[in-house]
Amino acid sequence: MGTIDRIAEPWGTRTPYGTGEPWPVRVDTRLDDGLTEADVDAWFQSATILHSNGDGLDIAVKDGRIVGVRGRATDRVNHGRLGPKDLFGYQANNSADRLTSPLVRRDGRLVETGWETAMSMVADRTEELLKERGPSSIGFYTTGQLFLEEYYTLALIAHGGIGTNHVDGNTRLCTATAAAALKESFGSDGQPGSYTDVDHADVIALYGHNVAETQTVLWSRILDRLAGPNPPRILCVDPRRTPVAEAATVHLAPRPGTNVALMNALLHEIVANDWVDHAYVDQHAVGFDELAKQVASCDVDWAAEICDVPADDLRAAARLLGQAERLLSTVLQGFYQSHQATAAAVQVNNVNLLRGMLGKPGCGILQMNGQPTAQNTRECGADGDLPGFRNWANDEQVKDLARVWNVEPAQIPHYSEPTHLMQMMRYVEDGSIRFLYVSGTNPAVSLPELGRIRDVLSQERLFLVVQDIFLSETAQLADVVLPAATWGEKTGTFTNADRTVHLSEKAVDPPGQARPDLDIFLDYARRLDLRDKDGEPLVTWSDPEGAFEGWKACSAGRPCDYSGLTYSKLRGGSGIQWPCNDEHPDGTERIYVDGEFWSAPSYCESYGKDLVTGAPVEPVEYKAMNPDGKAVIKAAEYLPPHEPPSAEFPYLLTTGRTLYHFHTRTKTGRVPQLQAAAPDVWIEMSAEDSAVHGWDEGDLLRVSTARGGVEARLRVSGIRRSTLFLPFHYGYWDTPGGSGPAERGRAANELTITDWDPCSKQPLFKSAAARVERISVADGPSRAPTTTASRPVAGASVPETRGGAAAAVLERLE
């Protein structure tokens, strides 16, 4: 037992363990200064919401106010641990900046009003447009941060009630590729792996996944394995020198945009050395021959040239994969937000398939999520897909959903795949969408090419509704702003990246007039008087538990089966992994055991797509290719990136995140410890490149692309040569500009390109051609964290990132 500065030590104290042993418990507790556990009035069960890991925690309440958090020792995900964002982030709930009243635009300004006025404006405009222009003039854009009950209700309202095909979540920016890659390989979304695979794996391969910063507790688990007997070997693919790269046996730092070339070379080596589990492949997969043909010419020398990675490193990486006995593969934004996103992520699935390493302890794939509830956005259909992983191209499944909702099948749009976000923005731009209802996300900072996005969202003819907890950059552009309650102020469930469902209890009342998102959606549905085919109210519930029961009925029999779960079952102990039903009453640790998949033509969520063109595979084709519902080994050719470096723009710019912030900092920027750890934007460049220019740590640089410019202080870091990195968290709400730049650009997305993966439709944030110039010489170092991938190169004189007494956290080892 002791205290530790968790800003300086983001992963806390090591608790080493060996292969297959239980991960020791370490309970992390943080309370407001001066308080001890004895001062707490009550604890309320929940889980973490500033990343996708889903760590179980309890919320401490004193005098009706949230005063701290404590990890849940019994939870399967974290065994008591919490990350820095969770330990300090709860304070954002209590921020004085919270929205406490609805706002409406009058004479160009947002003014306070009551719920009646605000909601009748929203409902009236919806009804007007439905009459004048029909459902395709209405769009919904939600998040990966609401609760399951809220997404399912929204999907029902939008698809079953209003009948629009324009529904998406910001999961499109985040993990649409995770879903797409799983659909391509296994016929359905759903993570094959489990976090416990870390306990058993002998090789862990992380592709574009800086887990040390995005899921700190999962990295603690890996660090504890690395500190114990028989540590796993690590393969890291990342253009930056991340903490994962530091710990890796092999680190590949490819040129941004070349992931498919890299993967094809690794697969080439696996095939050429015959590290293939032929029995597994023959029995449980289709498509091996096409893959072998595709990668036959992709040798390591070919890839070394394209990726700018030493051929011997590629060979060493392939050897790690090929000789692994228990291989865990994980993937995140370095693949998902880069060129040929789905094609690259699918090749990772192919590695595990070729090696026959699925559905056994230590043998798994985690196509990771970024946000806490992204899995629910996808399951419930708030990303536009049909709820319960139903296949929009399968009429029987559409009919089944219509049965659950008691509507006519024709009411549910399924004539083409759902409209993805970037296409929705295009429809807003061309004026065919006139009403956009944004909940819990901030497109005015998080979408590519912000100059364009601000123009699109500021149009007079667009009626923009923003439901949020703070007056975000996007909210400042809205016609109506609806103040929402957040985590700790409402009840609901959510599911992490290894299918673990947690219940999150209401601990305190929301501030002022703020309401739970569910209550706002229910109010909206009531005002629109949405009815089923018998004239009864379409939405039959009025509270979270009712919505959850509705979802259980909808998910029953589908891969993401929740029918065996109840709120009371989720109370008290650990989170539970779906599918959870009569057959698996305690949930399911690993799916795809014994090579059984959900890919039968009648059952699968998707027939797949062409990885280059994005064209959906026709049902007949799929039935011919995969009649028996095996895994699909899908090959892809490498295509050169769409915006290569040029004489004018010689660098490749990649954007990303830091450990201390989440998304556009709406919460973390209002938390003193987190904000102090990473207070402002920076730009990373290699020592080699900065030496060529004669620039030093802290110099003020201007980085530009064909879209715009951003000013930031230089951090000379371990990033690969010819590559620049900008964190995307920093927008304008805490600058004079408010919703956009007053003078200088600060948001990384001023620079990014409007282009997306043809298959997952995920925008590409990680490969834009850029130039950089120096504006002024340093008056001190940049303020990038020194504990993470932005660590300065050796010899630089930069003060260490420390939180001091304000960041003290209690650790209890058991």
Added chain:
Amino acid sequence: MKNKVGLAIEELHRAESDLAAELLRASDRHKVGHDIFYLGHDLARWSEQHVHKLAEHGRNYGLDLDADDSGLMATIRRRGAELAGRRHDPGLLLLKDLREIHRQAAGVSLDWEILAQTAQALKDEGLLRLSQECHPQTLRQLRWANASLKTNAAQIMVTP
């Protein structure tokens, strides 16, 4: 015999060149529809590669075909000029362009069928390999045009 095969290769060479031009032209015309823009370029590259390979193989049949894109550029300029001055609803124009790409790709696909059949009859293994390599990409271009049209049609048609 050789002459007829030469004619078929020449015809396919022209058709692939036209298809590449059509893809690039549609791509540039619908720059604001970003997927059409980028995919149009990616898919035109396949046709350009086919043009190159056909020119190479055409030599076996005494043909002297352009292997590079100089002919292609001329086609684009010519087509571009044809269009000058026309005005369309941009959405409808997109549907029309996708329809045209689909029509041309369907023609190219049939031309590859003809060549593949001919190659088998002549036991021209090089020509057979060529069509086996290229034809699947034509089919993917075709499916893309179809899928893209399907995705866009409803919104374009029902919007007042």
